[in-house]
Amino acid sequence: MLCFLIALMVTNTASSQGFLKKLKDKVNKAVSKEVDKKAGIPPETGSGNSNSGSSGNPSNKGGGGLSNTAPPDVKAQMAEAETAHAAKNYSDVRYSLQQALMGVEIQLGRQILKSLPASVVALNVDTLQDIVMSTQWGWSNLNIHRVWKNNADKQLTITVGNAGIYAGLAALYFSNAGMIEANGAKQNFKQVRVKGNKAIIQYEDSKGYTLIVSIGQTSMIVWECINFANEQEVMTAANTFDIDGIKKMLGEQ
Amino acid sequence: MKAFITLIVVIAFISTGVAQDFTKAMATAKTAYGAGKLEQTHFALQQAMQEVDLIIGKEVLKLLPPKMDAMDIIAKEDNVASNIGYVGATIHRSYEKGGRKADISIISNSPLVAMTNTVLNTPLLGGMMNDGKTKTVKVQGYKARLEKQAGSTNDKNDYELQIPLGGALITFKVDDCTDTQILEFAETIPLQKIAKLIQ
Numbered sequence: 001m002l003c004f005l006i007a008l009m010v011t012n013t014a015s016s017q018g019f020l021k022k023l024k025d026k027v028n029k030a031v032s033k034e035v036d037k038k039a040g041i042p043p044e045t046g047s048g049n050s051n052s053g054s055s056g057n058p059s060n061k062g063g064g065g066l067s068n069t070a071p072p073d074v075k076a077q078m079a080e081a082e083t084a085h086a087a088k089n090y091s092d093v094r095y096s097l098q099q100a101l102m103g104v105e106i107q108l109g110r111q112i113l114k115s116l117p118a119s120v121v122a123l124n125v126d127t128l129q130d131i132v133m134s135t136q137w138g139w140s141n142l143n144i145h146r147v148w149k150n151n152a153d154k155q156l157t158i159t160v161g162n163a164g165i166y167a168g169l170a171a172l173y174f175s176n177a178g179m180i181e182a183n184g185a186k187q188n189f190k191q192v193r194v195k196g197n198k199a200i201i202q203y204e205d206s207k208g209y210t211l212i213v214s215i216g217q218t219s220m221i222v223w224e225c226i227n228f229a230n231e232q233e234v235m236t237a238a239n240t241f242d243i244d245g246i247k248k249m250l251g252e253q
Numbered sequence: 254m255k256a257f258i259t260l261i262v263v264i265a266f267i268s269t270g271v272a273q274d275f276t277k278a279m280a281t282a283k284t285a286y287g288a289g290k291l292e293q294t295h296f297a298l299q300q301a302m303q304e305v306d307l308i309i310g311k312e313v314l315k316l317l318p319p320k321m322d323a324m325d326i327i328a329k330e331d332n333v334a335s336n337i338g339y340v341g342a343t344i345h346r347s348y349e350k351g352g353r354k355a356d357i358s359i360i361s362n363s364p365l366v367a368m369t370n371t372v373l374n375t376p377l378l379g380g381m382m383n384d385g386k387t388k389t390v391k392v393q394g395y396k397a398r399l400e401k402q403a404g405s406t407n408d409k410n411d412y413e414l415q416i417p418l419g420g421a422l423i424t425f426k427v428d429d430c431t432d433t434q435i436l437e438f439a440e441t442i443p444l445q446k447i448a449k450l451i452q
Contacts (some may be wrong), residue, residue: 038444074286074294080299082279090309098301100282101295108291251292 070102103135109144112249118148121157121237123148156237156245157224158245194238201231209234215243216252276302306335306342309411310360311345318441321355321427322434324348324396342451352405354428355438361421361451392416399436404429413437419452426438 081096109132118125131145143161188203191209199213209225211234221243225234247253282297310333319326330347386401396419398418404410405428412435416423425442427435 056441076299077282078279078283078286085275085279085305090305090312090452093305093307094302097298101298101302104286104291104295104298108295111291249292251296 006093011221022119038079071106072099074100074103074107077103102134105142106132108249109134109142111247114147115242115245115249116158117240120148120156121233123154152227153184154227156228157226158241159222159224160219160250161218163224163252192235197243201237203231203235210236211235213236213238213243215247216250219247219250219252221246259303263284275301275308278304279337302333307333308451309361310335310344310359313447314346315358316443316446316450317346321348321438321441322350323351324355326352353430355387356424356426357442358424359421359447359451360424390414392436393444395444397439399432416444417445418448421451423447 047078064192076143077096077100078221080101081093083093084096097245112166113130113132116125124188126147126149129145131143133143133145143159147155147157149155190201192199192201194211194213197213200209201212205211209223209224209228209231211223211225213221217222221241223234223238225237228234228237278297278301282294282301285291285293285297289299314331314333325348327349330345332343332345334343334352342361343358343359346357346376347353358401388399390397390399392414395416395418397414400413402413409429410431411426411428412430412432414423414425414435416425416439423442424445425435425439427438430438
């Protein structure tokens with residue numbers, strides 16, 4: 001209940017910030033229009049490539065981006081945490097521990113990526129889209145992402161992650177069949193099992209199939225299948241993954 | 254005074270235990286990492302983090318004033334809890350004298366801070382959410398939100414002060430007082446020192 005309330009508050013904050021941004025954009029647009037009208041500048045038609053935004057700033061056309069830095073050195077961070085602890089500098093101890101945790105999570109994410117199959121239902125892995133993300137919150141935001149695809153717009157995306165905040169809500173779906181069966185006459189959302197693990201599968205015309213398997217206490221695997229022929233093909237794809245291996249690596253029971 | 258001395262002794266005793274736990278957790282983390290057991294390393298590091306949060310909480314308790322105006326510490330209500338992975342530590346202290354009570358709660362890495370900061374720094378939003386019972390004030394240079402609440406009787410009011418400090422949120426509540434009084438009491442809380450510890 002507490003988690004839900006806090007999640008709700010965080011969502012509210014995010015949505016209020018989103019609302020304020022929209023409001024600000026609208027006001028900027030309206031003010032620019034009025035200024036242009038007074039200065040006799042004709043309004044933009046909206047088509048064609050404009051080199052500048054409504055505020056007159058040039059648009060960014062590209063850049064080198066940010067280079068990938070190495071994940072934190074776990075051993076060095078642990079040593080720094082101990083040194084800071086001896087010096088009673090607790091704020092620095094916390095920082096070093098967070099860095100060490102992040103380093104461990106990224107290594108673990110890479111291990112899990114390595115264990116995933118190179119090809120799934122004739123789709124090939126696109127390693128350029130591999131993502132391992134850790135957000136210093138200690139496990140709750142570890143996300144591992146991989147994509148397999150072919151040239152015919154068929155794609156499978158897997159996300160392995162830990163959803164500490166949502167785990168309680170997700171557990172409701174996994175344990176309350178009545179709630180799911182009540183979703184209208186056409187069933188596009190149901191419970192299934194993948195290698196003995198409880199799962200839910202969902203279909204939407206705009207998104208394709210989504211299969212979510214709950215592993216252990218708080219971890220989840222999500223498969224997003226675009227342009228798959230049917231439910232059976234999704235299940236075949238999911239069954240090629242070593243779920244128990246992932247579970248073990250994440251330390252889930 | 255006796256209660257205060259007991260409190261200091263208890264804190265000192267617990268701090269020693271906590272320091273040992275930290276060392277133990279770090280030793281486990283190093284051994285597990287050396288053996289390539291990443292999940293065990295992760296768990297041990299989390300344990301160490303939890304210990305650090307507890308130490309920080311106890312250090313913050315030491316910084317809080319031994320008296321709040323005429324009110325004395327209620328030693329048994331001193332509390333530090335660590336909530337790893339979500340919010341950091343939750344620190345709590347109460348004061349009481351003659352039926353009047355004051356409470357200080359500090360949540361480090363609080364998700365509520367973003368919300369309070371939005372209200373404090375957005376005059377439009379602050380205005381919309383203002384029901385005549387809240388106002389923005391400054392305590393030792395930090396922006397804060399002061400809220401008037403119903404007191405024990407019709408002619409009395411309680412006040413609550415929320416002070417965001419980086420990622421932490423300090424909530425200070427005093428029963429049956431005036432807005433001037435709560436702001437005077439808040440001046441005795443060493444905010445800058447607390448901020449340095451918990452950030």
